[in-house]
Amino acid sequence: MKPVKKVIQFTDWDAALIEDATFEIAERHLEMEANVLRQARTQNYDSPYAFLNLPYDDALGQSVSRVAQATLALEPSMLIVIGIGGSNLGTKAVHDALNGIFYNELNATLKVYFADTTDPDMLTALVRIMETQLKQDRAVILNIVSKSGTTTETVANAALLLDLLKKYKKDSYHKYVVATTDENSKLWQVAQQEKFAALAIPANVGGRYSVMSAVGLFPLAMLGIDIKQLHEGARDITDSCLELSVEENPAARSATTIFGQYGKNIFIHNTFLFASELESLGKWYRQLVGESLGKEKNKAGRVVHVGITPTVAIGSTDLHSLAQLYLGGPYDTFTTFVTYASFATDITIPPAPELKSLDTNTQGLSLTHIMDAIARGVKVAYRNELRPFIAIELPEPSAYALGQFMQWKMIETVYLAYLLDLNPFDQPNVELYKRETRKILNHG
């Protein structure tokens, strides 16, 4: 018997407080964009919407698995993902969600580290940890991830860590490096010359849409994540996200819901995740929104300064930090609640006679029950206070569930960009600070 596939649930659409008229307008517009996406589904990696097709690419999964298996055969004790932004946020999101935030402390086999920025103290610590492993003759894998191959922080950190690797693996260092980059980038060429394993990112897949490519798949496969299930989850939600009817299309429906908030001058979108392990997933979505929808100009080139500020909150932690603002402050925030139907584990609160006087209504309950009661209480309060929200329930921490969630969010973002008349795939204004930084680096 085939196991029942557990799908994510979308609820509380009515709590978003959007008028029917908004949906009628969106329906007419999004039907066009849904048709463009349907077309893109048939074009492999040739359209700007190439990311859509990554989960359908069996050859990709197989080639990543081959490289991962060959790399794992070196019996590494440490994997360092050298990459920033779109080059590590998706990996970190899935890893934290499924392996947990204490992974490194609980799993002696293969620890993972993320070298993103060039923080000297963080890198000093990382060098120390890496050198301890190398001194013990353990294998350390460097996964250099950069679409362009020339990201400042990534190249600096790669130079630093490669130098250390070479000290201990003078003649064989190339075996321990895996480059993930655009085919024919300068990094790709380096990988060829140096005999590093190289994994290609399709040209039309931008960093923030690349989690289903080798960018996410290689390190996740190394870390024991079922990347087939990640892809399968993404595939299984794609069809509904290409439905022409907004009502039957969860991506078009959530895009319309967020667009409706925008029309009511609600420019902050808070993703409120009720699990400590999901903070990185929130940060992955934060980049997707920030870069795809924060734009100086619309598609026609007119200056519009449009954008949604994405924020991430963790339940119940941040209720003790921001609930007062969320329930008492301005009506300027739309919230997407994300909860688990069940966690991987559970614990029942034992009777603690010593603490009996303190509380109270939690003894004998499970932690899942308490988290659920808090999340439900918050949603009731949001409804009572007319704070607009929708809610997503993930069935459980699984690659299949995350695949659904992430593919849904990427397609949602494309629809939302369409409604806001923006290009979801560029980030031209980033150049404004990079140019200044280059000037300073060149002239001191």
Add this chain to the structure above:
Amino acid sequence: MKPVKKVIQFTDWDAALIEDATFEIAERHLEMEANVLRQARTQNYDSPYAFLNLPYDDALGQSVSRVAQATLALEPSMLIVIGIGGSNLGTKAVHDALNGIFYNELNATLKVYFADTTDPDMLTALVRIMETQLKQDRAVILNIVSKSGTTTETVANAALLLDLLKKYKKDSYHKYVVATTDENSKLWQVAQQEKFAALAIPANVGGRYSVMSAVGLFPLAMLGIDIKQLHEGARDITDSCLELSVEENPAARSATTIFGQYGKNIFIHNTFLFASELESLGKWYRQLVGESLGKEKNKAGRVVHVGITPTVAIGSTDLHSLAQLYLGGPYDTFTTFVTYASFATDITIPPAPELKSLDTNTQGLSLTHIMDAIARGVKVAYRNELRPFIAIELPEPSAYALGQFMQWKMIETVYLAYLLDLNPFDQPNVELYKRETRKILNHG
């Protein structure tokens, strides 16, 4: 010779783009509040502004140090801080900033964990780590922190972890528990009955203003932080923050600057910290702003729905996530940049002949130099684009610098509440969800 005290630097006030008239109005108002604070400085813990005087309380520092020393004499291998919101955010902020984000992996002596929310998977991992220590007959310290003594998550987690402790320390478990709470709270009474060490929080010091009390001091002293220096830093900035002239008072000046943004419909305040270790400091400030300034009602009880949404970004990491939004999106965000003049360590990027083709102008430079160039480049871009900001330079990662920063921010928040006509010390709307959660817990 006494060492020169390194003070934090406030720069780029002009980049906040606030009119002189705003400062003139603020000057008249804030002089009154500065006088109230000056008065409070003479009233020990008797005024609502009691937090001001914590850094001057030598007896507090001494009693905390005594308990910390007695606890360290048990040679513990693990400290678990059980607390949420104001009960752990300040501790985490200082610990991460000074001990680094890889502390647990680099320091075998005393590892630290934070049990805040009731996430089943997080708690399962924590129980596993704790039980491993107890099985090896190592000492594990539980620091239960709750002002009221009845916080749902804290009581549930305390019951769970105390139960485990008792299994291994049947007759001596009380030696391993330290309670930090209001004198005469129910938790205080439990501590007396059970012979737990107990540290008092002054009644007038609220959670989000409590980092300089035993709430922060005890765990930080356990973790090797120089709590005297933390207090000294806080003391050394307090005088200037009580100056009657806004120009000479950095807290009144930054409060006025943020208030001026509010008048221009800029309701998002982004704290952009250029160090991975400072994310928790940003989250500490996020609570301070969220709870102190997000209010349904003003002081007179009129419904106003005022609030500033605090966000936290990390440089350079989040430049690769949100710079496009910050530089291209709506003009709805004010930014406070926080940088270090120098980090605790530094590394020079070695020549990496293999990667020569990729870049770059970073070989031969230090990581500090690169971070500095990126931060400077960003500030130039913000100026060019008229994105309002101010900048703070911390001299180095030190308890003294953090003491200054945190005391400045707490006083700034009080002034800002005064300008916005809000009570900075209450959080009445939190009850809206807690009530609903209690109903669900009681009735299923």
